[in-house]
Amino acid sequence: xxxxxxxxxxxxxxxxxxxxxxxxxxxxxxxxxxxxxxxxxxxxxxxxxxxxxxxxxxxxxxxxxxxxxxxxxxxxxxxxxxxxxxxxxxxxxxxxxxxxxxxxxxxxxxxxxxxxxxxxxxxxxxxxxxxxxxxxxxxxxxxxxxxxxxxxxxxxxxxxxxxxxxxxxxxxxxxxxxxxxxxxxxxxxxxxxxxxxxxxxxxxxxxxxxxxxxxxxxxxxxxxxxxxxxxxxxxxxxxxxxxxxxxxxxxxxxxxxxxxxxxxxxxxxxxxxxxxxxxxxxxxxxxxxxxxxxxxxxxxxxxxxxxxxxxxxxxxxxxxxxxxxxxxxxxxxxxxxxxxxxxxxxxxxxxxxxxxxxxxxxxxxxxxxxxxxxxxxxxxxxxxxxxxxxxxxxxxxxxxxxxxxxxxxxxxxxxxxxxxxxxxxxxxxxxxxxxxxxxxxxxxxxxxxxxxxxxxxxxxxxxxxxxxxxxxxxxxxxxxxxxxxxxxxxxxxxxxxxxxxxxxxxxxxxxxxxxxxxxxxxxxxxxxxxxxxxxxxxxxxxxxxxxxxxxxxxxxxxxxxxxxxxxxxxxxxxxxxxxxxxxxxxxxxxxxxxxxxxxxxxxxxxxxxxxxxxxxxxxxxxxxxxxxxxxxxxxxxxxxxx
Amino acid sequence: xxxxxxxxxxxxxxxxxxxxxxxxxxxxxxxxxxxxxxxxxxxxxxxxxxxxxxxxxxxxxxxxxxxxxxxxxxxxxxxxxxxxxxxxxxxxxxxxxxxxxxxxxxxxxxxxxxxxxxxxxxxxxxxxxxxxxxxxxxxxxxxxxxxxxxxxxxx
Numbered sequence: 133x134x135x136x137x138x139x140x141x142x143x144x145x146x147x148x149x150x151x152x153x154x155x156x157x158x159x160x161x162x163x164x165x166x167x168x169x170x171x172x173x174x175x176x177x178x179x180x181x182x183x184x185x186x187x188x189x190x191x192x193x194x195x196x197x198x199x200x201x202x203x204x205x206x207x208x209x210x211x212x213x214x215x216x217x218x219x220x221x222x223x224x225x226x227x228x229x230x231x232x233x234x235x236x237x238x239x240x241x242x243x244x245x246x247x248x249x250x251x252x253x254x255x256x257x258x259x260x261x262x263x264x265x266x267x268x269x270x271x272x273x274x275x276x277x278x279x280x281x282x283x284x285x286x287x288x289x290x291x292x293x294x295x296x297x298x299x300x301x302x303x304x305x306x307x308x309x310x311x312x313x314x315x316x317x318x319x320x321x322x323x324x325x326x327x328x329x330x331x332x333x334x335x336x337x338x339x340x341x342x343x344x345x346x347x348x349x350x351x352x353x354x355x356x357x358x359x360x361x362x363x364x365x366x367x368x369x370x371x372x373x374x375x376x377x378x379x380x381x382x383x384x385x386x387x388x389x390x391x392x393x394x395x396x397x398x399x400x401x402x403x404x405x406x407x408x409x410x411x412x413x414x415x416x417x418x419x420x421x422x423x424x425x426x427x428x429x430x431x432x433x434x435x436x437x438x439x440x441x442x443x444x445x446x447x448x449x450x451x452x453x454x455x456x457x458x459x460x461x462x463x464x465x466x467x468x469x470x471x472x473x474x475x476x477x478x479x480x481x482x483x484x485x486x487x488x489x490x491x492x493x494x495x496x497x498x499x500x501x502x503x504x505x506x507x508x509x510x511x512x513x514x515x516x517x518x519x520x521x522x523x524x525x526x527x528x529x530x531x532x533x534x535x536x537x538x539x540x541x542x543x544x545x546x547x548x549x550x551x552x553x554x555x556x557x558x559x560x561x562x563x564x565x566x567x568x569x570x571x572x573x574x575x576x577x578x579x580x581x582x583x584x585x586x587x588x589x590x591x592x593x594x595x596x597x598x599x600x601x602x603x604x605x606x607x608x609x610x611x612x613x614x615x616x617x618x619x620x621x622x623x624x625x626x627x628x629x630x631x632x633x634x635x636x637x638x639x640x641x642x643x644x645x646x647x648x649x650x651x652x653x654x655x656x657x658x659x660x661x662x663x664x665x666x667x668x669x670x671x672x673x674x675x676x677x678x679x680x681x682x683x684x685x686x687x688x689x690x691x692x693x694x695x696x697x698x699x700x701x702x703x704x705x706x707x708x709x710x711x712x713x714x715x716x717x718x719x720x721x722x723x724x725x726x727x728x729x730x731x732x733x734x735x736x737x738x739x740x741x742x743x744x745x746x747x748x749x750x751x752x753x754x755x756x757x758x759x760x761x762x763x764x765x766x767x768x769x770x771x772x773x774x
Numbered sequence: 775x776x777x778x779x780x781x782x783x784x785x786x787x788x789x790x791x792x793x794x795x796x797x798x799x800x801x802x803x804x805x806x807x808x809x810x811x812x813x814x815x816x817x818x819x820x821x822x823x824x825x826x827x828x829x830x831x832x833x834x835x836x837x838x839x840x841x842x843x844x845x846x847x848x849x850x851x852x853x854x855x856x857x858x859x860x861x862x863x864x865x866x867x868x869x870x871x872x873x874x875x876x877x878x879x880x881x882x883x884x885x886x887x888x889x890x891x892x893x894x895x896x897x898x899x900x901x902x903x904x905x906x907x908x909x910x911x912x913x914x915x916x917x918x919x920x921x922x923x924x925x926x927x928x929x
Contacts (some may be wrong), residue, residue, distance in 0.1 A: 281856070316882035356864060356882075364867070498874075505870050512806060523912035524806040526866070530873035534905035536873030538898075688874075718849060 283312030348399030555591020
């Protein structure tokens with residue numbers, strides 16, 4: 133039934149439109165209108181006979197999803213996306229109206245349905261074998277220019293990872309890149325989906341985001357702008373997965389993207405977000421893929437990569453290191469003195485010509501200037517100096533650098549870290565046994581997401597933890613008691629090591645319920661809000677040592693006065709002993725000065741063993757001392773990630 | 775009183791517009807001006823909330839080649855808006871990579887100039903050797919950079 137489609141992209145946008153435009157000037161209008169009327173009616177009948185509106189292709193192009201009652205509803209509510217008022221819920225009506233729309237006389241440039249819905253036009257033309265000569269002749273100039281400029285040849289799924297000092301953005305982001313015939317991908321075009329959010333008040337932002345009060349829009353922009361946004365000036369590495377799509381499929385993706393220009397959809401931060409909405413474009417490219425109906429209630433960028441990977445359309449990941457990673461590599465080639473010299477160059481405390489002096493190799497002179505230029509960019513980004521001072525110093529350093537040749541091209545190449553694909557899945561369950569004060573219990577735990585400090589790091593940011601709703605239930609067979617051990621609403625820890633060039637702060641925030649000993653020695657479930665800030669550094673073994681000053685607020689019915697609050701200090705070290713074995717040693721002390729006054733000390737030794745990509749063991753020992761009572765505890769758990 | 779206030783407001787608006795128009799010429803066309811373009815907000819609260827969201831502003835555009843009309847335009851080369859926009863947006867990295875004689879931004883720039891791959895290395899080496907003739911001062915703007923590149927390439 134279908135015509136071979138490869139001709140379409142080329143013909144429709146190459147030859148057809150200009151040819152038809154010329155014809156339009158001389159077309160006898162009344163006769164054409166009568167013809168159009170009968171052609172349209174035939175096509176509409178044929179579409180009904182073929183039941184085209186029930187086809188998956190149509191449902192993808194209109195973003196329909198099945199409702200519980202068996203009907204359809206489009207995930208897009210913007211009326212501009214539909215040609216029939218019933219369109220949002222009636223696929224057939226919309227298809228009929230779309231066909232009718234194609235036969236409308238040409239009006240304002242670019243506003244004709246033929247210009248606005250090129251992917252629908254293409255598919256319906258194939259399915260109904262529409263004779264292009266029966267259609268009206270809008271010029272669609274802007275669109276043709278855009279298609280020419282983008283020159284789509286292939287597509288790439290891009291995953292910028294999270295920020296090293298912001299585990300909250302450790303979920304990362306995803307976008308698509310459409311490559312043309314250029315060798316450089318920087319001048320390819322990025323397709324991005326984002327919420328148009330202008331609120332800076334966090335609570336309004338969160339409320340609107342979660343309940344879909346923001347409008348999400350697709351946008352198309354040069355890829356170098358996205359690389360600047362993520363990779364430069366931020367420590368966000370990017371992974372680029374080329375999609376195994378044919379030319380025809382890439383054409384379809386671009387055509388559907390064009391249909392979504394200026395079309396708003398409700399942006400739901402948790403599920404119908406940036407990553408989820410990109411899946412529609414991949415489905416539009418190859419309608420046999422089922423991606424959007426495979427997502428859960430929470431869609432993380434990494435989920436979309438997993439889904440795409442499992443559907444077999446991803447090629448191997450290509451690594452694009454961030455500016456931070458590049459600088460770390462540059463610094464690793466220099467001695468400590470040379471690193472210090474680069475820093476002083478970037479601070480303007482040493483003249484660029486001074487690298488000529490002293491006993492340095494040619495490569496080291498280059499390296500100091502290169503590293504100084506990068507560091508200076510970061511200093512300017514951090515507003516450490518003004519524009520004039522920056523550009524003067526920047527040019528001085530570069531001018532000196534230009535005298536040293538290009539050096540070894542390979543020396544700055546970075547060995548890619550393990551990509552996300554080799555990391556554990558985001559949801560963790562576990563089961564095991566524990567003993568607390570000599571009393572045995574069985575434990576079951578659930579960590580819906582995302583990564584804890586002790587989970588295997590492969591594919592994740594080291595030293596960063598973000599967990600939500602992690603829950604542990606315990607059963608003590610002695611007294612026959614089932615009890616809630618912990619339920620953390622949110623638990624974030626960011627340990628960002630400081631070094632000569634980067635001076636990030638570390639921070640943490642956690643809230644939820646914990647089982648804690650009271651001053652009488654008995655356990656009780658308490659509500660906790662804990663937050664702190666501090667510093668981290670690398671250990672000689674490439675682990676992380678950290679120190680936090682914290683504030684701990686507790687509430688519970690067994691506290692005197694129901695509350696206890698006070699400052700505390702936590703010190704710890706996290707060491708990756710080998711590829712599989714990770715150890716965390718941590719000690720903390722809290723002085724509860726408000727409410728139920730007391731001093732609490734806690735030490736833990738936690739270990740985890742990675743068995744396979746998605747399974748691990750953990751063994752934690754802890755000792756808590758409150759008001760003269762000591763509480764020892766040990767827990768052994770087996771974990772599975774899925 | 776109302777009329778006076780309205781008149782005052784209008785005058786203010788007009789003079790602001792005039793100032794803005796003046797200040798607009800060639801601002802944002804040199805070094806350091808576009809370094810933060812598209813840079814995400816860095817406050818921790820927003821980052822926490824932006825975690826899965828990537829919410830941001832001004833996102834509706836299909837801007838494939840927008841925005842160097844407020845800059846002085848290069849003279850010696852066929853008008854190429856895509857090249858102008860690229861140079862404007864990547865001026866700092868381009869300067870750095872011309873000085874280093876290598877890098878992706880430089881490769882892209884050289885490709886956009888239509889230099890044949892076989893000549894690319896020699897071309898980049900020539901740009902590096904003439905860094906001072908391309909980036910003539912810290913106030914250099916995109917039109918001058920492109921014109922200077924064309925000039926040193928003719929030699």
